[in-house]
Structures are given as C-alpha cells and as structure tokens.
Amino acid sequence: MSTTAPPHPVPSLADLAARLREEIGEEAVSETPAPQYAGDRAVRAAEGTGFVLALPRDTAGVQTTLRLAHETGTPVVPRGAGSGLSGGAVPTDGALVLGLERLTAIREIDVLDEVAVVEAGVVTADLSTALAPLGFFYAPDPASARLSTIGGNIATNAGGLHCAKYGVTRESVLALEAVLADGTLLTTGHRSLKGVTGLDLTQLLIGSEGTLAVITAATVRIRPLPVARRTVVARFDSAGSAAAGVNAISRSPVRPAATELLDGATLADIEAHTGSALADGDSALLLIELDGYGIEEQSADLVAVLTAAGAEMRLVPDEAEAEHLWELRRSGRGSGAGGHRLGEDIAVPKSRLAEIFTALSEIGDRHGVATSAVAHAGDGNLHPSLALPSAEGEAPGPLPPAILAAADELVRTALDLGGTVSGEHGIGTAKREWLDLELSPTSRGLQQRLKAAFDPHQLLNPGKAL
Amino acid sequence: MSTTAPPHPVPSLADLAARLREEIGEEAVSETPAPQYAGDRAVRAAEGTGFVLALPRDTAGVQTTLRLAHETGTPVVPRGAGSGLSGGAVPTDGALVLGLERLTAIREIDVLDEVAVVEAGVVTADLSTALAPLGFFYAPDPASARLSTIGGNIATNAGGLHCAKYGVTRESVLALEAVLADGTLLTTGHRSLKGVTGLDLTQLLIGSEGTLAVITAATVRIRPLPVARRTVVARFDSAGSAAAGVNAISRSPVRPAATELLDGATLADIEAHTGSALADGDSALLLIELDGYGIEEQSADLVAVLTAAGAEMRLVPDEAEAEHLWELRRSGRGSGAGGHRLGEDIAVPKSRLAEIFTALSEIGDRHGVATSAVAHAGDGNLHPSLALPSAEGEAPGPLPPAILAAADELVRTALDLGGTVSGEHGIGTAKREWLDLELSPTSRGLQQRLKAAFDPHQLLNPGKAL
Numbered sequence: 001m002s003t004t005a006p007p008h009p010v011p012s013l014a015d016l017a018a019r020l021r022e023e024i025g026e027e028a029v030s031e032t033p034a035p036q037y038a039g040d041r042a043v044r045a046a047e048g049t050g051f052v053l054a055l056p057r058d059t060a061g062v063q064t065t066l067r068l069a070h071e072t073g074t075p076v077v078p079r080g081a082g083s084g085l086s087g088g089a090v091p092t093d094g095a096l097v098l099g100l101e102r103l104t105a106i107r108e109i110d111v112l113d114e115v116a117v118v119e120a121g122v123v124t125a126d127l128s129t130a131l132a133p134l135g136f137f138y139a140p141d142p143a144s145a146r147l148s149t150i151g152g153n154i155a156t157n158a159g160g161l162h163c164a165k166y167g168v169t170r171e172s173v174l175a176l177e178a179v180l181a182d183g184t185l186l187t188t189g190h191r192s193l194k195g196v197t198g199l200d201l202t203q204l205l206i207g208s209e210g211t212l213a214v215i216t217a218a219t220v221r222i223r224p225l226p227v228a229r230r231t232v233v234a235r236f237d238s239a240g241s242a243a244a245g246v247n248a249i250s251r252s253p254v255r256p257a258a259t260e261l262l263d264g265a266t267l268a269d270i271e272a273h274t275g276s277a278l279a280d281g282d283s284a285l286l287l288i289e290l291d292g293y294g295i296e297e298q299s300a301d302l303v304a305v306l307t308a309a310g311a312e313m314r315l316v317p318d319e320a321e322a323e324h325l326w327e328l329r330r331s332g333r334g335s336g337a338g339g340h341r342l343g344e345d346i347a348v349p350k351s352r353l354a355e356i357f358t359a360l361s362e363i364g365d366r367h368g369v370a371t372s373a374v375a376h377a378g379d380g381n382l383h384p385s386l387a388l389p390s391a392e393g394e395a396p397g398p399l400p401p402a403i404l405a406a407a408d409e410l411v412r413t414a415l416d417l418g419g420t421v422s423g424e425h426g427i428g429t430a431k432r433e434w435l436d437l438e439l440s441p442t443s444r445g446l447q448q449r450l451k452a453a454f455d456p457h458q459l460l461n462p463g464k465a466l
Numbered sequence: 467m468s469t470t471a472p473p474h475p476v477p478s479l480a481d482l483a484a485r486l487r488e489e490i491g492e493e494a495v496s497e498t499p500a501p502q503y504a505g506d507r508a509v510r511a512a513e514g515t516g517f518v519l520a521l522p523r524d525t526a527g528v529q530t531t532l533r534l535a536h537e538t539g540t541p542v543v544p545r546g547a548g549s550g551l552s553g554g555a556v557p558t559d560g561a562l563v564l565g566l567e568r569l570t571a572i573r574e575i576d577v578l579d580e581v582a583v584v585e586a587g588v589v590t591a592d593l594s595t596a597l598a599p600l601g602f603f604y605a606p607d608p609a610s611a612r613l614s615t616i617g618g619n620i621a622t623n624a625g626g627l628h629c630a631k632y633g634v635t636r637e638s639v640l641a642l643e644a645v646l647a648d649g650t651l652l653t654t655g656h657r658s659l660k661g662v663t664g665l666d667l668t669q670l671l672i673g674s675e676g677t678l679a680v681i682t683a684a685t686v687r688i689r690p691l692p693v694a695r696r697t698v699v700a701r702f703d704s705a706g707s708a709a710a711g712v713n714a715i716s717r718s719p720v721r722p723a724a725t726e727l728l729d730g731a732t733l734a735d736i737e738a739h740t741g742s743a744l745a746d747g748d749s750a751l752l753l754i755e756l757d758g759y760g761i762e763e764q765s766a767d768l769v770a771v772l773t774a775a776g777a778e779m780r781l782v783p784d785e786a787e788a789e790h791l792w793e794l795r796r797s798g799r800g801s802g803a804g805g806h807r808l809g810e811d812i813a814v815p816k817s818r819l820a821e822i823f824t825a826l827s828e829i830g831d832r833h834g835v836a837t838s839a840v841a842h843a844g845d846g847n848l849h850p851s852l853a854l855p856s857a858e859g860e861a862p863g864p865l866p867p868a869i870l871a872a873a874d875e876l877v878r879t880a881l882d883l884g885g886t887v888s889g890e891h892g893i894g895t896a897k898r899e900w901l902d903l904e905l906s907p908t909s910r911g912l913q914q915r916l917k918a919a920f921d922p923h924q925l926l927n928p929g930k931a932l
Contacts, residue, residue, distance in 0.1 A: 112716045112817035113846075135719070157662050164659060170669070171637055186908050192813040193630060193845035195886040196623050196673050197904050198893060198932055199913045203636070203669035207662050224719040227763075250578045253601070253690040294760025297693075347658040351578035379659035380579075420661040427664060438663050442652050446919065447665045453915035466664055 013094060016072050017052045023068065024061040028102075029054055036082055037097055041144075042343075043087030043430055051077070051091040055099045059119075059177060059185070059216040062098065066214060067183030069096050075462050076181070078210035080120065080152025083144040085343065086428030088156065088209045088464055100151050103216060106130055111222070115174060115191060119217045120151025127220075136222045139166035142424070143330050151215045157207030159424030161258040162289075164378030166223070168424070170206045175219035178205055181455040191219055204450070209426055209465035212454040226257070226291035230299055231322035234286040234311035239263040239373070241310055242284040243354035246377045248309040250350065254301045256378065258289040260329055263357065265372030266385075270332045278328065286311070286377065287329055289322075332374050339389040342403050346414035347423030350380035359413045360384050367406040381423035384410060412437065427465045435466075479560060482538050483518045489534065490527040494568075495520055502548055503563055508809075509553030509896055517543070517557040521565045525585075525643060525651070525682040528564065532680060533649030535562050541928050542647070544676035546586065546618025549610040551809065552894030554622065554675045554930055566617050569682060572596055577688070581640060581657060585683045586617025593686075602688045605632035608890070609796055617681045623673030625890030627724040628755075630844030632689070634890070636672045641685035644671060647921040657685055670916070675892050675931035678920040692723070692757035696765055697788035700752040700777035705729040705839070707776055708750040709820035712843045714775040716816065720767045722844065724755040726795055729823065731838030732851075736798045744794065752777070752843065753795055755788075798840050805855040808869050812880035813889030816846035825879045826850050833872040847889035850876060878903065893931045901932075 013031075020029045033053035038045045045051070054065045069076045079089040079099045091097050103119035106127065110116070111134055118127055124145040127138045141160040142148055148158065154176070158169045166172075175189030189195070189202035205212055236242040242261050249259065262270075267279040278285070286306070290298045303313050316322045348356050353375060364371030364386070373384040386403045411421055411434050421427070421434045435444065447466050451458070479497075486495045499519035504511045511517070520531045535542045545555040545565045557563050569585035572593065576582070577600050584593055590611040593604045607626040608614055614624065620642070624635045632638075641655030655661070655668035671678055702708040708727050715725065728736075733745040744751070752772070756764045769779050782788045814822050819841060830837030830852070839850040852869045877887055877900050887893070887900045901910065913932050917924070 110815075110817065112713050113815040114716060115815075135717075157666070159660050159662075167633075167637065168660060170666075171633065180908070184908055186912070187906065188909065190813065190886045191815045191884050192847065192886060192889065193816075194625050194634060194813045194842070194847045194889040196625075196888050196890060196892050197886055198901065198910070199678075199916055200623070200636075200669060200673050201909060201912060203666060203672075204916075206669075207666050212665075224721065227719045227767075247578050250580060251601075253693045255690065292760070293758065293763050297759045301693075347656065347660045349576075349579040349581075349657045350659075351576065376660070381658065381660045418657050420656045420658060420663055422662050423658065423660040424662060426662050435664065440653065442646070442650055443654065443667060444664070446652070446667060449919035450665055450670075450916060453912065453919050 012072055012074065013050065013052050016068060016074055016096065019068050020054055020065060023064045024054065024056045028056055028061065033097065037079070037099070038091060040082045040084040040087060040089045042085040043090050043428065045091045046093070049091055049093045051093070051095045051097050053097045053099060055102050057102045059103070059179070062179050062214055062216050063183040063185060065096070065098055066179050066181060069459060070182045073457065073459070075459050077461055078155070078214045080149035080155065081123070081147050083148040084152065084156060084428060085345065085425045086422070086430040088426055088428035088461070090429060092463060098214060100149065100216065107217065109134065111136055113191060114222050115219050116222050117217060117219050118150050120149060120215050122150045124148055124150055124153055131222055132225070135225050137225050138172065138220060138222055140169040140172050150218060150220070154206055154215055154218055155208065155210050156426040159376065159381060161260060161376060163376065164259065165255055165257045170203065172221045173202060173206055173218055174221055176202050176205055176215055177217040178213040178215045180213050181457065181459045186213060189219065209428065210461040211451055211465050212460065227293055228291065228295040230290045230295050231316040231325060232288040232290065232299065232302055233314045233316060233325070234288065234306045235280070236284050236286070236311050238282050239284040239357040240354040242286050243357060243377070245286055245306050245309045245311055246353055247351060248305050249302070252301060252305045254298055254305065256288045256302070257291040259378040260287040261353065261375040261377040262287060262329065262332060263373050266332045266374050269372060270328050274328060274331060276328055287325060339387055340400055340403060341385060341387040342399055342407055344384045344386065344407055344410060345423050345425040346384070346411060346419055346421065347379070347381040348414050348417045348419035350377065352417040352419070353377060353380065353382070355417055356382055356414060360410060363406050363409045363413070367402045369402050369406045380419065429464060478538055478540065479516065479518050482534060482540055482562065485534050486520055486531060489530045490520065490522045494522055494527065499563065503545070503565070504557060506548045506550040506553060506555045508551040509556050509894065511557045512559070515557055515559045517559070517561045517563050519563045519565060521568050523568045525569070525645070528645050528680055528682050529649045529651060531562070531564055532645050532647060535925060536648045536923070539923065539925070541925050543927055544621070544680045546615035546621070547589070547613050549614040550618065550622060550894060551811065551891045552888070552896040554892055554894035554927070556895060558929060564680060566615065566682065573683065575600065577602055579657060580688050581685050582688050583683060583685050584616050586615060586681050588616045590614050590616055590619055597688055598691070601691050603691050604638065604686060604688055606635040606638050616684060616686065620672055620681055620684055621674065621676050622892040625842065625847060627726060627842060629842065630725065631721055631723045636669065638687045639668060639672055639684055640687055642668050642671055642681055643683040644679040644681045646679050647923065647925045652679060655685065659687070675894065676927040677917055677931050678926065693759055694757065694761040696756045696761050697782040697791060698754040698756065698765065698768060699780045699782060699791070700754065700772045701746070702750050702752070702777050704748050705750040705823040706820040708752050709823060709843070711752055711772050711775045711777055712819055713817060714771050715768070718767060718771045720764055720771065722754045723757040725844040726753040727819065727841040727843040728753060728795065728798060729839050732798045732840050735838060736794050740794060740797060742794055753791060805853055806866050806869060807851060807853040808865055808873055810850045810852065810873055810876060811889050811891040812850070812877060812885055812887065813845070813847040814880050814883045814885035816843065818883040818885070819843060819846060819848070821883055822848055822880060826876060829872050829875045829879070833868045835868050835872045846885065895930060
C-alpha cells in the first residue's frame, strides 16, 4: 500500500467519496490516490495523512464537488499539476483534494481580441504551442511551464523569466471563471483590456493560492510573436559585477525580454551535470534575451552599455545555440544535487542584487552551507540554493538545521534590503513562518476578513498562504 | 453665499469641524467650501447638500481626519483633483469631504529600481515632468493627466491613450500607503516587480473608488523614455473601415503605443472649435503613435498593413506637427458643445468596434440625438458623445430624456457585444444603475462583503461604485 493512501479513512470522507462517485462519476474519485497527489515538488503531506482525491471533468463537476464538500464540512485542497514549490497543494488530513487536471480545453482563441479562453488544467506551454501557428504567444513563462497549469499559475500569480518586460501572470489575466466554497459559480472581469466595474475580484483571486475560490477557467491576454529574438551573453568577473551590469541596463533605454544572472557556483553546477563548458573561476554571466523591432539597435546599445560596465560580450547569432543556452539555464538548480538542498525564492529591489549576493555568500560561510544563486535580475527575483552533502547511504529526510538557519537569515536579509519573502513561488505552507516579518497585523487581519468574506466556513485550502 | 456652502450645518458636522481644526490646523478645514468641492467634472452634489471639507497636509493628518470621522460616525468622501467623470468624489449630505490635494511630495525617484514613491496629491503629469530629465516617464496617461492626481488615478484605475502597450494604472502600481476607515495606517505591496505574499491588497485597493481605504501614497513603476517616437495618420472612408484597420493591426506584429480612432463627426467638431482642417466627409482617422526601437521597421510594417486595409497613410515626421495632432485629439470631446451633452465611457472586445460604431449611429437616429465617438481603439474603449442643442437662453439643467434613453441603449449594446459598462471612468454614482446588468448577484454580494471587511460601519464613500 502506498504511504499516501489513507490507512483509515474517516467515515465522513468515505461517505463523501461515495456521494462524489454517484454525482461526478466512478472514475473521477479515488480513496487511494497515487503518490504524486500527496504533495508538490517541495513539500510532502505528513505520513499517514488521509485524503480523498476528486478529478472532475468539467466546471459543473467542480461545482458539484465543492457543494458536497460544503455540505459535509470537508476541507478542500485545490490542485493543478502539483509543480508548486511552497506546499500550496499539499493535502491536509481529512481533506478532499480537488484536482483540475482534466479541465484541459482551450475553449477559444481570438487573435483579433488578443485573448484565449482556457480551462484551469491546460498546461501552460501547451497554450503557446497552440498559439504559435497563429503568430501569437502567451507571455507568462514560469520555468515549470511544461508541467504547470494555467490555473495553478493564476492561483500562485506565477512569475518566470520574461516578467520585467511582459509582466507576471497577473498582467495577462483579464477574466476568471471560478467556483466558490459552496459550489456557486462566479465569473469576474472583462474581455476587453479595460474595464472598471466595482471591486476587481479577478485581481483578488490571482495569487490567492486556492484560499478564496477554485479557478476553473480564465480569459487570458495573448500577444503577437516578436519579429526577432537575440540572445546575448555577458561575462563579468563576479556576481557583484554582473549586478552592477544590471544597474547599467536600468540606466539605459534597453529593456531585455529576459535578464538572467548566473553566479559562478551555478555555472559550475551546470557544467558538472551537463558537461557544457560555462564556468570560469568566480566569473558570472548575464544571459540576456532581446526581442522585438530594432534588434540590431537594441543589441548595439546593450553591448555598449555592458562593455562599459566591464563585461566580455558575446552575441549568439545561432538560434540552436541560443536555445541550448536557455535550456542550460533552466537546468541550473544550483549546487547540491544528490545531497540536502533547499531552493529559495526571494526578491529584492533590483539595485540591491549585489548586496544580496554578498550576503548569501557570507551566510553560507557562517553556517557551513554551500550556496549559489540564479536571479531573474530584471525584476530582482533571486533563487538561492542552500546545500549540504548527505552522508553515504543516508535516507532522504528533513533538511539539516544549518540549511534552515541559513534560509531564515537569508529571508530576513532580503526583507532588510526592502525585498520580499517570496518573489514568485508563493507562501503555501513553506513560507508562512515568515509572513509576520513582512506583513503588519493590520494587513494580516484584513486578509483574514477577506478570506472569511469568500469562505466563511474556512473550507478552502485551510492552513495555507495567509 | 455659494450654493455649495452648507446652509444649515448639522451640529455634529460643526463639532467635527471644530475638532478637526484643533487637530490638523485651522487652515485645513472649511465649513463653506469653494464651489469646486461640490462635485467632479460630470456630477454635482444635490442643491443644499451640507458637507465639511478637510485638506490635511500629510498622511498623519489623513489618519487624524479619518479617526475623528470614525469616532463621530461621519461618512467620508475622499477626493483627488475632482477631475472624475462618474461622480465618485461628489459630496453626500452630512459628509466630510477629505481632499488629498496637499499631499504633493514626490518622496523618491530611483531609476535603478525603476520606481517612484509619490503622494496621492501629485498631479499625474507632474511626475513625468520630474522624471524626464532622468530619461524616464510614468506610463499611465489619462486625458486628464494635467489635472488629475496619482491618488485619484489609482482609486479609479485610470486608463488613457497608451494602455494597450503600457497597461492601465493598475500595471504601474507596486505598493500603496493607505488609511483605513478608523484611521489605521496600512501599507501593501512590494518595491520589487515581483512579490507574492498573501492576498494582494494593493490590487484590491486599485479601482475601489475610495470605498475601502484612502490612498495617501504609492510606489509606482517608472520606465525609460522610448528611444524614438513616430506619429502616423491613417484615413479611412468610414469609422467601420477604421475599425477594420484596427483588426488588421491586431493580426500584425506591430503594437502601437497609442491607436486612437476619431470618427467623422468628432473630426468635424475638432475642426469647428480649432479651425484645423481634419474632417473630410464621413472619413475617419486612426491617429497612431509608434515608439521604441526599430521605429522605421515598425512604420514600414504599419504602413503596409493599413494600406492593404484601404487607408490613405501619412507619416508625420515633424515633432511639432505630431504634438499638435495629439493636442487636437485631446480637445475632441465630440459634437454638441454649447448644448446638452453626455460623454460616455464603454468598452467592447476590440474586434467589435465596427459594430458599436454602427449601433451608436443607429441609436442616435432612433432617439434624435447627435452622436460622435473617439475610441482608444487598441483596447476597445469608446467615448461616445450624445448631444442635443439647447434652446436659446435655456439654463443648464438635467440631461434631456432622449440623451438618457440613448445612453441606456448604448450601454446595453456594449454589454451585448461582450463589453463593459465602464472602460476607464469608473462607476461613481453615474453608472450604478447599470451594475446589475454586468455583475451577477454573486459578484455584487461578494463585493459588499469585501467592503464590510474593510469598512464595517460603511463610512467610506457610501453610495458610490459598488
């Protein structure tokens, strides 16, 4: 028996499962869910946690599921692809896990209105694949785009590599279809880019991590594919110098589509697991993508700016090589593969990147933890990696105290620099301990009252995010 | 005595005024406010409405004002420059009008973080003026930018001419300082472009028209000035053909910074009040601004696309002439100057622009009302003008029933086309009658519960927006 199957389902869960089977179909309900439903990519449910899984096939099925959960007072954990990194989709004991993975229709694509209407379970990259023959794309591109779903992206306001130019997920969502805790359908927003009708429930639902309603579909903004793309590599003698290069770009009129800062340890890690020669001592890279009109002018301005900032510059004219470099970037999870590793997600005002890189290194030294980091530098979002080797034959277990202590110090440093606890992964369960450092009691109290306004019985994703 | 001075201040208002004088200063309180405080640019308070005006000089003064209003159970009407067009800032009887016009500090400009921290009373255009020497600008540009304030823009989620490319006000606001109904200070949001910490109170406050809290300052995103700008004029034989031109742009990779559609009647009106030769029968214009890198490539693509769509194209190489054309556009309020006139604000999915122009003309004919319209065509936002001549010597009064009936039919048509009751002016008092046509009882009920979560005693801008 899988460790994630409920060993002793409480009667009410079994009753709920039986009623769900009758109403949304035998195949849509499981009392012994497969292991992947027991957590996300970072956090697992506690051993022995009992939960039931419902996978309704459409919005009406989601309404039915929520209505029955409401009638039985059952907590509901909504779930996209489970690719989250903060525990937002982790089952709690006695909960109904409501997976949206079967809601996969792209209901509509309209290039004249520049919108697509997609269901929550559509894999993010699949939407751009569907749009490409029409000359369009969907801009939000979390690194998980080939796994994660539009619904999950919206629930976490997912970021990615192209946010400084194209915005985070929030900027691409115009309207939502969602289901409230009692099964009532709610539609929000507009199909036009503009619209100011009362309080903006669309915006409030984005990033609410399933605590207010379950998103079943969205009207998203699509954009024409850029007429040109160009990858540029700038090598600096250190991460601090690369951060100074980011400042130099800020002072210029060039705004890259992506500006990724990879420090020396990250480059060494990529080299170790891919064999691609990227590392060179402590030197760091800015991996930059330009796109749109005037690509030659943009390149020339960028080269001038970064050369003056001390970089050794290389334009990558070959598309295949450029794509390979971006693949390498996506594979860069930082040092510590095979051992204990924590991938963090903080953001700082982007002028403070050099300081957070320095702090990361000092914190690692102080706690005896190996550190590295890659940053979405254009928006100040940093993914530090904190790692320790594991002992020979050691079973995977909780993270060592030194890593946790280093992470705590790092998050506090980001806040001291004017930054935030989470740039793009969300709070889930993993980051709730730090919420009070960033949010005032006034803010947290308001958030609880908003939660109660949507979900008075506290059934939706309890214990998460807020 | 001004008609706007409270003829018989109720005792509690007089008491409140006295306490306010003690706490925020004699000069900051008026029981006989100047006429401009009795309304906005479209809606006036009812004759004889009694209200007190407070103009605190800083955030602490706003807190004190709200605390005293809260203690005395006095409704509060927040107010920026009073340039709104939907009645959001109109005093209600017995209210305290809380003007933010003295909070005019630009607290900080940081080009490396690409942010400015500004107080609510800063006039929108003044921010871009301050940024220009640094090579930056603030993108949101409602037509009222030389009058309206950042705080008012945020409270209404103001739009403007450049939203299809740069977003509405919402997309440029990162963090807020606001005061709750009881005087408590609330700070929300982040200085970094990314940040996902709990429910997004920043986004919920934007566009809430003063019903949830009083915004006192904001951290806004600033952007580098484009390296080039180019104005292009495309003349079509009708508004419908111009709308087809908008569709042709949508199918292309060109995304102008502004795409304004002026119909024949609007051009005739501009010609009549400025003497500039613009009209030519029923022909309509797309007045387009391109900006950024590759301006020649952009121009060439645009000319090819619109020429194929039947337009007669003209590039405007001369900056002074371009600026003159944009001034003329801003002066175009539509036919009916000197008579009865209603300026509407609706939006439709942008592929439906031709249909709404046709409907406007038919509705005008049916009700015997002169119509014209200008559209922010890139985002489907239309400002129709509905007008009737006034009789010789007739005093200004309420709008004739024919105009009101035509407006009602027009709003309903916009909704039938998948559009919205208000594209960018907000609901205020002027558009509340139509809310139920657009929003479900579920949505309106939720909005009322969110309002209660922020403002349980219903003191902030009662009777507006929701």
